[in-house]
Amino acid sequence: GDSVTQMEGPVTLSEEAFLTINCTYTATGYPSLFWYVQYPGEGLQLLLKATKADDKGSNKGFEATYRKETTSFHLEKGSVQVSDSAVYFCALSEAANNDMRFGAGTRLTVKP
């Protein structure tokens, strides 16, 4: 079945460092891909998404490109801030299915 694998955390970076969180997926069809962010004590919020191969999703300085050839959707940010400290989830959704599959989450801590 469909699944998402993302890099294990926790990830600790200094402010202004470059961020990459790896995400790969397994799917039978052509899924849409998502990154969600969860701040402490809150629910998940959509960060960005991409619906077809080679699409780039972007928001708040974060980017991810849908790579069909490598079945990947890595999250990147050029310069992280303390306020980016959160848990990040990669997810996929197939058009024919009603559910959404989530990765295990990666906790990011950014230190000043």
Added chain:
Amino acid sequence: NAGVTQTPKFQVLKTGQSMTLQCAQDMNHNSMYWYRQDPGMGLRLIYYSASEGTTDKGEVPNGYNVSRLNKREFSLRLESAAPSQTSVYFCASRRGQGANEQFFGPGTRLTVL
């Protein structure tokens, strides 16, 4: 718009007690979901409702029941709570399938003693 709301925010139960977690959305979404979140395990789907009047089991349905009361509301019931059900529970809603994202509520933190 309030989005997705959940009550209660926190709850402590004793083993064997029952309770219902409430969820409501005001975005006129067709689909609603219940997840649990445990450390290191991400989100696991308990039940979902693709539309009013339908419900389906997810990955971890044992020990839970759901009711899609109307298009807005989707409740989760624990008939006889167990310590293994200690978790954070999230409700989510979605307009349709495929490319549409899910919108999440703030969560209910449940402890079963």
